[in-house]
Amino acid sequence: MAVREWNRMDNWCLLLITGIVSVPLLTNYCLDGSSLPATLSVITRMSQGIGTVFPIRVGALGTMAYGYSGASFQANVFYWIPALFYRLGLDLGHAYKWTLFLLNLLTALVSFWCFQGCSGRREIGWIGSMLYTWCPYRCSALYLSGDLGETAAWTFLPLIAWGLRCLYTEDAEEENGRRAGVILTWGFSLLAVSSTVLLAGAAVLTILTMLVMGRKTLQKRRLLTVCRTLALVLTVNAWFLIPMLLRLRDVSCPISDGFFLGRSQWGFDGKRNDGRLGHGTGSGCRPAPPALSLGAVYAEIFCADK
Numbered sequence: 181m182a183v184r185e186w187n188r189m190d191n192w193c194l195l196l197i198t199g200i201v202s203v204p205l206l207t208n209y210c211l212d213g214s215s216l217p218a219t220l221s222v223i224t225r226m227s228q229g230i231g232t233v234f235p236i237r238v239g240a241l242g243t244m245a246y247g248y249s250g251a252s253f254q255a256n257v258f259y260w261i262p263a264l265f266y267r268l269g270l271d272l273g274h275a276y277k278w279t280l281f282l283l284n285l286l287t288a289l290v291s292f293w294c295f296q297g298c299s300g301r302r303e304i305g306w307i308g309s310m311l312y313t314w315c316p317y318r319c320s321a322l323y324l325s326g327d328l329g330e331t332a333a334w335t336f337l338p339l340i341a342w343g344l345r346c347l348y349t350e351d352a353e354e355e356n357g358r359r360a361g362v363i364l365t366w367g368f369s370l371l372a373v374s375s376t377v378l379l380a381g382a383a384v385l386t387i388l389t390m391l392v393m394g395r396k397t398l399q400k401r402r403l404l405t406v407c408r409t410l411a412l413v414l415t416v417n418a419w420f421l422i423p424m425l426l427r428l429r430d431v432s433c434p435i436s437d438g439f440f441l442g443r444s445q446w447g448f449d450g451k452r453n454d455g456r457l458g459h460g461t462g463s464g465c466r467p468a469p470p471a472l473s474l475g476a477v478y479a480e481i482f483c484a485d486k
Contacts, residue, residue, distance in 0.1 A: 190306075193292075193306045193309075193310075194285070194288055194289065194292075196310075197288045197306075197309055197310050197313050197314070198281075198284050198285045198288050198313075200314065201284050201288075201313050201314055201319065201322075202280070202281050202284050204323050205277045205280055205281055209273065210273050210276060210277070210326075211323045211324070211326075212326075213323065213324055213325050213326025213327075214324070214325055214326060215325050215326040215327040216326030217326075218326075219259075219276070219326050219327065219328050220272055220276065222256060222259050222328075223259055223262045223263050223266060223272065223275065223276065223328075224266070224272065226256070226259050226260065226263040227263040227264075227266040227267045230260075230263060230264070230267055254329055254375065254376050255372065255373040255374075255417075255420045256329065257373035257374070258279075258283075258328060258329065258332040258373070258374060259328055259329075261279045261282065262275040262276050262278070262279040262328070263275075265278055265279065276328075279328065280322060280331065283322075283331055283332055283335055284313065284322075286335050287312070287313050287318075287334060287335040288309050288313045289309075290335055290336065290338060290339065291308060291309040291312040291313060291338045292305045292306055292308070292309035293305070293342075294308075294338035294339060294341065294342040295307075295308030295309060295312070295338065296308075297342050297345070297346070298341065298342055298345045312338065318331075318334045321334060322334075327375075329374050329375040330374075330375045330377070330378060332374040332375070333370075333371050333374035333375035333378040333379070334378075335370075335374075336366075336367055336370040336371055336374065337367075337371070337378065337382065339363055339364070339366055339367030339370070340364065340367045340368070340371075340382050340385075340386065342363055342367075343360050343361075343363035343364035343367055344360075344364070344386065344389055346359055346360035346363060347360035347364070347402060347405060347406075348393055348396055348402075358405075360405055361405045361408050361409045361412075364409045365409050365412045365413055365416075367382075368382065368383070368409070368413045369412075369413055369416050369417055372413065372417040372420065372421065373417065373420065376424070390406070
């Protein structure tokens with residue numbers, strides 16, 4: 181597929197999509213999100229630790245006894261951006277807002293490339309980018325939740341759909357298999373350092389897709405691509421995944437306390453100091469809408485191929 185060079189119309193499309201979704205950032209205050217206090221607390225603590233240790237570990241006290249334990253159950257890599265802004269002299273609110281603006285810009289670009297790659301048409305790429313970037317659930321995570329990790333993960337979810345599309349709808353030649361492997365490796369690696377919950381959701385959907393595709397999945401080149409991708413993702417993110425798994429081995433999960441997989445549910449409950457996994461104070465099983473949306477994209481792509 182021949183890709184046209186970037187032109188002036190593309191600049192206007194990118195400006196329109198990013199500008200409209202960033203309108204709530206024009207206020208002189210931060211919209212009060214359910215996870216915002218914990219997010220701002222992590223940013224502050226990380227800015228204080230820059231240049232001293234990596235990864236910077238922010239425990240229950242540093243997250244106001246809420247949500248993940250940084251560097252144990254969530255990598256918090258994208259928290260470095262506002263932390264650096266804050267360290268360079270911006271006030272906390274502006275550092276956080278500039279980070280959200282950059283994530284909006286990156287989301288528009290990544291989703292454009294992915295939808296264009298899936299459809300082969302530039303206009304479809306921009307329409308898909310607009311619908312994805314303006315998705316109500318994404319805007320809710322962006323402005324009403326205040327979870328920076330989940331917001332960053334939304335930026336890279338389209339890479340998983342594009343990678344699976346390349347894996348199953350193109351000829352299983354070595355070059356195409358390598359391309360699908362590179363896209364999936366980038367997608368899962370960026371999800372791993374953004375949000376553990378959305379990483380788990382994307383992994384489950386990928387496994388279900390592989391099961392649904394049946395014999396296509398069992399072709400030798402595709403199996404090799406999947407195995408190489410898995411090995412690369414685990415190797416690149418071993419610095420975070422291994423400590424997380426070791427930490428999971430040392431905690432207990434009390435079902436009677438209502439533990440569930442949610443937006444900020446893997447973490448330490450600040451009300452007790454026994455190291456158990458607490459249920460947090462989130463709002464239900466938030467990965468469900470993205471899972472349904474991504475599943476619809478998969479179904480559309482594969483049904484059209486058949």
